[in-house]
Structure formats: structure tokens, C-alpha cells
Amino acid sequence: MTDAHAIAGVPMKWVGPLRISGNVATTETHVPLATYESPLWPSVGRGAKVSMLAPDGIVATLVDERMTRSVLVEARDAQTAYAAAQNIHARTEELREVVRGCSRFAELIGIRHEITANLLFVRFEFSTGDASGHNMATLASDALLGHLLETVPGISYGSISGNYCTDKKATAINGILGRGKNVVTELLVPREVVTDVLHTTAAKVAELNIRKNLLGTLLAGGIRSANAHFANMLLGFYLATGQDAANIVEGSQGITMAEDRDGDLYFSCTLPNLIVGSVGNGKGLGFVETNLTRLGCRAERETGANARRLAVIAAATVLCGELSLLAAQTNPGELMQAHVRLERDHKTAKVGA
Template structure:
């Protein structure tokens, strides 16, 4: 580093696992894959907590089952009309000429593709939320560049619009909003497990019914009375930040990434447990990915392979979702037993200081 004002901040990092994971994005053509994951955190008890979930996944035939539901990056541009009537007429014209806008983006970028235009009108203001696929990049800059070209083209049509802002906050970037969960932003992933009753009792020291109850009472009801926004989970942010820092992601994206819903059922076969993460904004190329330790981590995770555009980023998103499930499962299980969470936390921290 030549800049004297630039220096590195050390964050303790450990590889945890392996996790056993199934699903097309991670184990195409195979029953499952087993992959260890890097977690960079000062809260070192996170490592054994995620490790417990990971070891449980290896007792199950399919491990953690995963599916990528959707993927997109958005930029909402703001136009100003003379009136609401003018804004609505312009919105109709933009939708009617969608194919022209799609061709414009495709001609200007190797990877960005326009897949949706969603207008919203507030008074004389026209917000247009553009959604793109962005290959293996998280796509912030790619979406902004494409949106600039789209705004220029739309303003050239003579629709009575003026420039408002390249980004009108309806995207919505690094803010906890409802729109990202509803319309999508980033990779949307669901991770799930079906854990036999015997494993729940032996490894988690609880029952399927206790787990289902705490998910409803704590995560769903507790989050609702707290005013949570499309979010009902115990601590997704812990696992995500640790994974983001270790793999060169824009850590501020955990603001929206940690919005998600944990769901559980006590079934005849055992505990059904799932984590739904609707907007994981992650990539395997772009800013931060050139750093040596990040490149090495992505290589070890299998996210540097020659695959179709987007496949490496989907693999990374699935690994993150599975890691979140491991940590969420372990923490909630501890909270079903009085005193276990704090006692375990203190024990792990004490061990960590002794080994340092």
C-alpha cells in the first residue's frame, strides 16, 4: 500500500465446518457438497456456535437443503414531471418501450441485463425502479451505470420529464425497507433442514416443539411488537457480517441482508427449520475481491471456477444462507434452556482468551 493514510485492520478469522449442503447452486449433479466457511469476527463464540450447526448438517443425508429463488440488483431513478398526470403518462410510455431499454443496457454492458421496470408516482415525482441481472458481481456500480444510460435515453424522448436523481432511495440501498423483500434486491435464498427428533435431543438438548415455540414467540411475535420490518430472526447479522468481511463484500449491505425470516415446525419426522434471506447482496468479482486473502478465501470456497455468469455468486450466496442457518439454529436451541446461552458464551470466551 503506497498511501501512507491506508492501513489494515486485523479481524480474527477462522474456517468453520465443513457444512453439508445440497441444492443446484452448490452441488449440481451430486447429492451434496461439504464446504468449510471463513468467518471474520471479534465475537469468537460465533465460531463454535456455527460449528455446532455445521456438524449437525453432516448427520443428515441431504444436509442443509438450499434453493436460490431470485437474483437482481436495482437502482431507482427519480424523474420530475409538471404534474401527476404527466408522471403517469410518462410511466406508461416507459413500460411500453421496455424492449428498447433492454436493448440499450445489453449493448452497453457484457453482463448487465434489464429484467424489470417498476414505476411509482408520488405527486409529480416519478420513481422508476430498474432491476438488472449482473452476473457474478453484486452489481451496485453496474446498475448505476446502466441507470445513467437509461435516464439519458428516457429524457431524450420528450415526455415532459426533468432529471431528479440517479438514485431516488426506492432501490433501496443499505437501508431497512419493505420494498427489497417484496420486489427483490440481491440473491434471494432459502436454506432448510429436517432434523430427526433423536438428533434434536442429543445435539441441541431441546425438542422440536420447543424450537417451534421459540421461533413463533421470540422471532415472530417479539419482532412484530418491536416493529421489525419484514424481519423475524435472532441474529442473521452476526453470521453475515463475519462472512462478508472474510470474502470482501461491502459490509454495509448487512443492513438489508440481515432482514429475513426464520420458520420452524415440529413434524412427525423431527424439526423442520428454515432461514429465508430475500436480499443477499454479494458477489465474487468487483471491489475488494482482488485482495490476496479474499481471493484465497473465494478460491477455497469454490467460487473461482469457470462457470456460467452468476453461478459463482449464487454458490457464495447459498454458502452464506447455510451458514446463517447453522448459527441461528444453535443460538435458538440454547435459548430454549434457562441459563445455557450465557453460561456457554462465558465458557467459550474464557477458552478463547486462554488459547490466545
């Protein structure tokens, strides 16, 4: 018999601590990662160790935050769609009041549009407090759409979601305009730490980043993305903290930078689409509440501050895993040896030898 309320158990460990500073939080914290890929724990742990040995740790800068939903309306022709778009933009303050009437925490902060043939796509951008904001943005957009259909001439219903948002899909627009939290993380690793902990050099990491992450991704046709494995850390962090795991699709779009600065390694990860929330759906499970509390993301703070803290911790976790993997890949055989040692049991290894 199937239990509709069964909980899938994914192995979870806390790794760290890692050191973070920046415009949101200054903290040292362990981080939880739920994953079946067991080498991820020691890999992120090595990056965390590096952060503790760097003078400023990981400097995390939150650049922007917004949740989006796009609605689709149909007009008689492109000219009518254009007139409707101008009408909508001219009434931004009125539309803000519509949003305030249906939510305590949602605030309309931007409107963008795109016209194709006689179709008008309208992308609404909201601040959503401590929630990731999917449902909040949809609820507000539904109210906005109803209001527009009643008050803007020449348009009719198309869809509550027109894929111009864009939710859980890898697109250029999210990388350009942002969806969720836009966080930049930076770490300056002293030469001796690069050598002793990462077993490589700044020059090797910088060269590999160009060849693998930048050129390799370009050849593969990546969409505004150049990184080794952001998705691994994001999935582990998302599952451990009650996030909508499908958001790693756009969340793993991001860019890794590495520079050799006279033997020291400058390393940076930019995540423009980091969708996290400290409240909302998925947070009611006991282990999630425990994890968020331990991360300091359930404290009494101004609205939105806990979600911002969670975002910079997630972004710093991504940097730790990204740095460790790239360092390993500068050395022949290191990555595979780690997987064999950590993932294959002795019996399987013996049979396959």
C-alpha cells in the same frame, strides 16, 4: 502518520464442514467467518455439525436474483408523470439495448415505478453476472436516465438514486420484490440429533421461534423480518469474502421457520435480499481470493454460477448460526455461559466475580 492503505485485521476462522444440496450446489465445505464475536465460530460450527448428521444436509433453493437501482424524475404534474411511466414501460426493449451498450454483463430484466405527487420513481432491475452489481446497476441506470430525459417528454432530472431501490436500508419493498439473491434454506433434523447435539427438543425450538422471532419482532415493529441474528453470520461471511458489509442492513431481513414434525425438527431460513458477488470491488485482497477459491467460487463456470454458489453457502451459514442460537436459548443460562466462557478472559472474570 496515517497509512491510507492499511488493512484492518479482523480475526477469522474456518468452521464446518457443512453439507449443502439444492438447485445451485451440492457440496460439503468449511466456511470462513471474520468476527470479533468469538462465540460465533463454535455456534455456527454446531449448526454445521447438525447439517452433516441430517440425511440431505441443508437444502438451499435459489428462488430469484436481481440488482436494482431507482432513478427519480420530476414532471409538471401527476398526470404527466403517469404518461411518462406508461411511455417508459412501452419501450422496455429499447431500454434493454441501452443497457447492453454500456455493460457486458448487465441485463435489464424488469422495470417498476411509483408516483407521488408530480414525482416519478423508476426502479430498474438487472441481472449482473458474478458481481453483486451495485456499480454495474448504477452505471446502467445513469445511461438509462440520460436516455429517458432526452426521449420522454415532460420530465426533468431528480436524482440518479431515489431510495426506491433500496440500497442498505431496511425496507418493505426489498423484502417483497427482492434485491440480490433470494435464497430459501431448509434442514430436517432427526429427533436424536436435536437431543444429542442441540440439547433441546423440536417442540421447544418451534415454540421459541413463534414467541421470540415472530411475536417479539412483530411487537418491536420489524420490517418483513423475523429472525434471531442473521446479521451476525452475514457480517462474518461478508468480511471474509470481500463483500460490501453495509449490505447486511437489508441482507439480515429474513424469516426463520421451525416446526415439530413428530419429534424431528424442520428448520428454515429465508433470505430475500442476499447481496454477494464472487468478482468486483473488494475481491483483490489476497486472503479474499484464497477464501473464494477454497469455497469453489472462483472456478470456470457459466457467468453468474460462482456468485450463486457463494449465495447459497452464505445462506446455509446463516441457518447454521440461527439454529444453534435458538437451540441454546431454549435452555436457561446456556447462552450467557457460552459468552462468559469464550469471551471473558480469566483475569476479568475473576475481578468481576
